[in-house]
Amino acid sequence: MAEITAKPPLFTGLSTRLIAMIVIVILALEVVIFLPSLANARANWLNNRLDIAAVALRVIDAVPANMTIPAKLADSLLTTAGANAIALRSPARSQLIERSDEPMPHAAITADVRRRDPFYLITGGLDTLINGSDRMLRIVGPANPDGTAAATASRDDTQLIEVIMSEAPLRAELITYARNIFLLSLTIAILTAAVLFFFINRDLIRPIKRMTDSILAFRKEPENASLIIVPSDRKDEIGMTERELAAMQSDLFAMLRQRRHLADLGLAVAKINHDLRNTLTSAQLLSDQVANLDDPNVQRLAPRLVHTLDRAIGFAQSVLSYGRESGVPPKPQPVDLRALLEEVQFEAGLRAHPGIRVDNQVPDEILLRLDPDQMARVFTNLAKNAREALEPLAEKRDDLTVCFSYTEDQDWLIISVMDNGPGLPPRARENLFVAFEGSARAEGTGLGLTIARELTEAHGGELVFVDQEKGTRFDVRLPASLLI
Numbered sequence: 001m002a003e004i005t006a007k008p009p010l011f012t013g014l015s016t017r018l019i020a021m022i023v024i025v026i027l028a029l030e031v032v033i034f035l036p037s038l039a040n041a042r043a044n045w046l047n048n049r050l051d052i053a054a055v056a057l058r059v060i061d062a063v064p065a066n067m068t069i070p071a072k073l074a075d076s077l078l079t080t081a082g083a084n085a086i087a088l089r090s091p092a093r094s095q096l097i098e099r100s101d102e103p104m105p106h107a108a109i110t111a112d113v114r115r116r117d118p119f120y121l122i123t124g125g126l127d128t129l130i131n132g133s134d135r136m137l138r139i140v141g142p143a144n145p146d147g148t149a150a151a152t153a154s155r156d157d158t159q160l161i162e163v164i165m166s167e168a169p170l171r172a173e174l175i176t177y178a179r180n181i182f183l184l185s186l187t188i189a190i191l192t193a194a195v196l197f198f199f200i201n202r203d204l205i206r207p208i209k210r211m212t213d214s215i216l217a218f219r220k221e222p223e224n225a226s227l228i229i230v231p232s233d234r235k236d237e238i239g240m241t242e243r244e245l246a247a248m249q250s251d252l253f254a255m256l257r258q259r260r261h262l263a264d265l266g267l268a269v270a271k272i273n274h275d276l277r278n279t280l281t282s283a284q285l286l287s288d289q290v291a292n293l294d295d296p297n298v299q300r301l302a303p304r305l306v307h308t309l310d311r312a313i314g315f316a317q318s319v320l321s322y323g324r325e326s327g328v329p330p331k332p333q334p335v336d337l338r339a340l341l342e343e344v345q346f347e348a349g350l351r352a353h354p355g356i357r358v359d360n361q362v363p364d365e366i367l368l369r370l371d372p373d374q375m376a377r378v379f380t381n382l383a384k385n386a387r388e389a390l391e392p393l394a395e396k397r398d399d400l401t402v403c404f405s406y407t408e409d410q411d412w413l414i415i416s417v418m419d420n421g422p423g424l425p426p427r428a429r430e431n432l433f434v435a436f437e438g439s440a441r442a443e444g445t446g447l448g449l450t451i452a453r454e455l456t457e458a459h460g461g462e463l464v465f466v467d468q469e470k471g472t473r474f475d476v477r478l479p480a481s482l483l484i
């Protein structure tokens with residue numbers, strides 16, 4: 001039995017991964033919402049500055065045209081607006097107020113509030129956040145005759161206001177805004193994750209964990225019926241899975257118990273059979289002696305007695321070896337296939353047979369990595385079956401042949417054993433490869449084909465009956481990887 005899998009570790013367990021996934025998804029969603037709202041906050045801030053600048057300009061407007069604007073007034077207006085310079089440009093006139101104490105900066109980044117395309121707004125917001133610590137900003141927008149922020153739509157488009165100012169205050173504002181949004185998002189993400197987790201944990205993870213625990217425990221002790229899961233009465237997939245698991249565990253429990261009983265019975269049969277064989281062997285010795293008596297009646301009956309005892313001993317012997325040998329794994333070694341099949345002919349009683357010709361078409365020097373004893377048993381069983389099927393026809397026909405052939409395809413090495421006999425009788429066909437059931441011969445145990453198939457499968461191959469019009473053909477298919 002394979003080693004029991006350990007419990008899932010804390011950080012790769014379902015619940016930890018689930019929480020992390022929920023938080024990540026929500027944060028990702030928040031980023032998608034965050035960018036437009038950052039752009040929006042920046043646009044509002046810029047509009048605000050323009051509105052304040054517009055008010056300052058109205059104050060300047062109030063100064064009579066023939067008077068120069070006092071530097072003090074200009075400076076205090078600019079300080080209130082937080083700007084270095086404010087300009088009003090229109091086809092008719094152009095006005096500029098600037099600080100008297102600071103030189104007019106040259107390089108400035110432009111923010112045009114008339115442009116409202118999302119890409120411009122979003123990249124502008126990010127640009128301010130990343131690069132805006134010590135740049136000058138030039139805000140351009142339509143003049144607002146009312147001087148109110150809400151009246152943006154009614155601004156006169158032919159008049160433009162420009163505000164020159166440091167970008168730092170805008171950046172500071174945006175950083176605060178971004179931090180607040182981030183903290184809010186994190187709180188929402190964690191709260192959502194906690195609520196979702198509570199329900200998912202209650203409805204999914206805990207039942208799954210219960211099933212996992214039950215599977216682990218039951219696998220350790222599959223013959224302990226108290227470890228079979230008690231299904232809940234849920235109607236959903238989890239409930240279905242629990243019920244199926246419970247059914248599977250019950251079936252397995254029953255099967256294991258039955259298997260143990262059968263194994264016990266098998267052991268008992270083997271013991272009885274063993275004693276029976278010994279008793280029969282003693283009887284055989286006696287019958288051999290009886291056969292030597294001169295009495296004509298004894299002489300007539302003795303051969304039949306000997307034959308019957310032989311059969312009984314043979315049967316007991318094959319049942320014993322079936323029980324004993326089924327579990328031995330093959331010990332592969334390089335084997336010359338043609339030579340192996342020559343040996344098999346001898347074992348199967350086909351060597352120099354008076355009525356049956358053998359045609360070994362397997363080419364020379366095909367080396368395979370096999371267990372020679374087990375594979376010899378496979379082919380001997382097949383060849384013996386062929387001989388037993390052909391022998392009764394020996395007097396009527398003189399073309400009886402058993403043929404061994406070898407072909408390869410991409411995946412398989414196919415070794416066929418064919419004869420031109422009567423073909424498989426219906427009883428054998430119906431119970432093909434079923435131990436003790438498949439025999440259609442009076443003296444057969446019905447084990448030959450079953451054993452041959454088991455041994456072939458132990459080599460990674462398969463034994464198949466190939467139905468054809470005349471005769472019988474069995475293919476031993478071995479994996480191509482066995483070819484050396």
Ligand SMILES: Nc1ncnc2c1ncn2[C@@H]1O[C@H](COP(=O)(O)OP(=O)(O)OP(=O)(O)O)[C@@H](O)[C@H]1O
Binds near residue numbers: 428
């Ligand atoms: N080449 C064949 N031609 C005709 N019938 C066959 C052939 N090979 C097998 N059979 C039939 O299939 C039956 C099952 O074969 P299997 O080798 O499993 O058992 P068995 O030969 O009866 O007994 P055992 O081999 O255990 O002594 C045989 O009884 C026989 O009727």
Ligand SMILES: [Mg+2]
Binds near residue numbers: 385448
């Ligand atoms: Mg047989």
